[in-house]
Amino acid sequence: MHGLIFVTWEKYLAERFGEELLHVYRKTIGETPATAPLASRVYNDDTLLAGVHAASKLTGLTTDTLLREAGRYYLMNGLTTHRCAYILTQVRSARELLLAMQGAHLQMRRTPDKLIPPVFGYEMASTNPNELVLIYDSPRHMCSMLWGAIEGAAERYGERVRIAERACMKQGAAACRFELCFFPPAQAPAVRIESxxxxxxxxxxxxxxxxxxxxxxxxxxxxxxxxxxxxxxxxxxxxxxxxxxxxxxxxxxxxxxxxxxxxxxxxxxxxxxxxxxxxxxxxxxxxxxxxx
Ligand code: HEM
Structure with a gap:
């Protein structure tokens, strides 16, 4: 798994629970300054899973809750905003961002770094341009993180989103099926307006x-x-x-x-x-x- 996910995960832990918890977390998983994650590197999936389980024990929150919150943070934090600028400057709404990520995640798979970001499928469920059905079938089964990332994508653009996960791989379905409806802001929120x-x-x-x-x-x-x-x-x-x-x-x-x-x-x-x-x-x- 790409280092960007690891770095934003630890930033999320620090901002959500404080530096002290991050310190204990790092001790628990045996991370030292020399092994701290870098956004330019690639790490084992198991390392992240072990980290999520350790954080669950330390915070008392379920792994699903942590992954959902971290997913939202992944889309909202300054590091992702900065690193993903090439993609983000090309889209103007959460729906456009989700549609762009099929091609963008697929393109990342073509690098030699053995990345396997999820390649989303889409379905048109209605003629409402604010609706979208998103299909997720990653063997990582990280649909909780995806749920949070969709919330974060909506928040980026000052939108609200209604999410219904109609089928889930964790309950034996072949793929997770997210029915989404975005509610655009009545007017562009002030925080999003750039000088x-x-x-x-x-x-x-x-x-x-x-x-x-x-x-x-x-x-x-x-x-x-x-x-x-x-x-x-x-x-x-x-x-x-x-x-x-x-x-x-x-x-x-x-x-x-x-x-x-x-x-x-x-x-x-x-x-x-x-x-x-x-x-x-x-x-x-x-x-x-x-x-x-
Ligand atoms: C905007 C720039 C984005 C970049 C640069 C990016 C990049 C990545 C990378 C590198 C990974 C790790 C894959 C691996 O190491 O094998 C990943 C995973 C993931 N991305 Fe993105 N992503 C972006 C946006 C999004 C968006 C908009 C969503 C959905 C709303 C999303 C959902 C996910 C999920 C759920 C995973 C982890 C679960 C899995 O691999 O199945 N990403 N992304």
């Missing part, structure tokens, strides 16, 4: 990410410094070729599955890390609009 400066910054980031994506090779990869040199040769402005700006663009593209790197190979370090374009089926990430 013109923030919007301009986001647009610039997206443009830089697209330039980086176009320039990366499809095999062997290149280091950050090689990428920088190539961009400088093409007269890309100095502010855009700063290593920090390039790393951010690469990070955003990696979290959309569009760029792969050697970050999970033995002996990896940032100066030697190589980046290349992940193969896509059917061109760049497309965000569906309207009905599936």
């Amino acid at each position: 013109p400066q923030q919007m301009a910054r986001r647009r610039t980031q997206q443009q830089l990410a697209n330039v980086v994506l176009a320039i990366l090779p499809t095999s062997n990869g290149m280091t950050l410094l090689e990428l920088r040199a190539l961009l400088q040769l093409r007269n890309v402005s100095a502010s855009h070729t700063r290593p920090i700006a390039l790393l951010e663009a690469l990070n955003h593209l990696q979290h959309a599955g569009l760029v792969s790197s050697t970050s999970n190979q033995p002996g990896d370090d940032l100066s030697q890390r190589r980046y290349w374009r992940t193969p896509t089926a059917g061109g760049p990430l497309s965000v569906p609009r309207g009905h599936p």
Whole structure:
């Protein structure tokens, strides 16, 4: 399981129950500063499950409640917002985000990191554009986390959502079936409105990410410094070729599955890390609009 899930899980524990509980939790599962999760790495599923069970014992909450709350947090917290910016800037509602995640999660499976994010199925149950049936059949059976993630997706856009899980893998069904109805806000909530400066910054980031994506090779990869040199040769402005700006663009593209790197190979370090374009089926990430 991807490190982003582990890192947001621990951030959730700290924010929900306090640093002291996180400290005891880390001791219980034998985590040390050296083994603390990193958002750029991939970890064993069992490690997360053991952590959820340990947290359940420490907090007295069921594993389902914890996973649901963590799922909501996963979609709402600043780290995901930052890392997933490439995807998030392309969607304008919770329903659009859920529809985009089939392609985006599928694209992440094409990286060499052996990720298996859930590939959602969709059904059209009615002509109401606010309704959606979402099918989840991940062997991880983490539908509680999905429930919370759907709530978090709605909250991101100031919407309410009615969720009914009509079939569940944990009760023997072949897939979980979520019937969803979104209620858009009467007016855009103030907290979601970005300042013109923030919007301009986001647009610039997206443009830089697209330039980086176009320039990366499809095999062997290149280091950050090689990428920088190539961009400088093409007269890309100095502010855009700063290593920090390039790393951010690469990070955003990696979290959309569009760029792969050697970050999970033995002996990896940032100066030697190589980046290349992940193969896509059917061109760049497309965000569906309207009905599936
Ligand atoms: C917005 C950017 C998003 C990114 C970058 C992202 C990325 C990921 C990654 C990397 C994993 C771990 C997969 C693995 O390591 O094998 C994952 C798992 C998961 N994602 Fe997402 N995701 C995003 C949005 C969403 C949304 C909108 C939903 C649903 C509302 C969602 C639902 C889930 C669930 C339920 C899991 C874990 C359960 C399972 O694997 O079956 N994600 N996601």
